[in-house]
Amino acid sequence: MKKVMFICQHNSRRSQIAEGFARTLGENKIAVQSSGLAASQVDPIAVAVMSEIGIDISNQTSKSLSDFQAEDYDAVISLCGCGVNLPEVWVLRDVFEDWQLDDPEGQSIEVFRRVRDEVKERVLKLIDSLN
Numbered sequence: 001m002k003k004v005m006f007i008c009q010h011n012s013r014r015s016q017i018a019e020g021f022a023r024t025l026g027e028n029k030i031a032v033q034s035s036g037l038a039a040s041q042v043d044p045i046a047v048a049v050m051s052e053i054g055i056d057i058s059n060q061t062s063k064s065l066s067d068f069q070a071e072d073y074d075a076v077i078s079l080c081g082c083g084v085n086l087p088e089v090w091v092l093r094d095v096f097e098d099w100q101l102d103d104p105e106g107q108s109i110e111v112f113r114r115v116r117d118e119v120k121e122r123v124l125k126l127i128d129s130l131n
Contacts, residue, residue: 001029001030003030003032003073004032004033004077004126005033006022007077007082007090008034008036009038009082010036010062011035011036013045013105014115015036015079018077018122020060021055021123024055029127030075030131033063035063035065035067035068036062036063037064037082043105045109049109049113065086065090070092075096075130076091076093076095076096077097078099079099080101095130099122101115102114
């Protein structure tokens with residue numbers, strides 16, 4: 001089973017949404033974690049927009065990338081264009097992608113929903129590509 005790390009700046013919105021989708025849609029296909037360059041808190045609006053579609057991420061927590069080892073992961077996905085700020089060891093994994101999705105922080109619920117749907121589409125493609 002491939003192990004995937006989703007990384008964002010603060011591990012509060014996009015990477016948490018990606019982790020939620022990957023856990024649900026990739027169940028028994030991939031193992032997944034998410035983290036941030038700096039840990040913070042999971043955005044309650046991210047929790048709400050995932051709940052709207054039946055995925056509960058309320059028990060997920062924001063984690064720091066420094067708590068993990070790059071060699072434990074097959075695929076590393078940056079969701080915010082932060083790939084340039086990642087330690088090289090993370091970028092050199094078998095699969096590295098930088099999705100550069102909009103940050104919905106401070107935006108309307110519609111923006112959160114659009115980003116959620118974009119993340120879902122990319123997570124589905126990622127799961128297919130890893131299996």
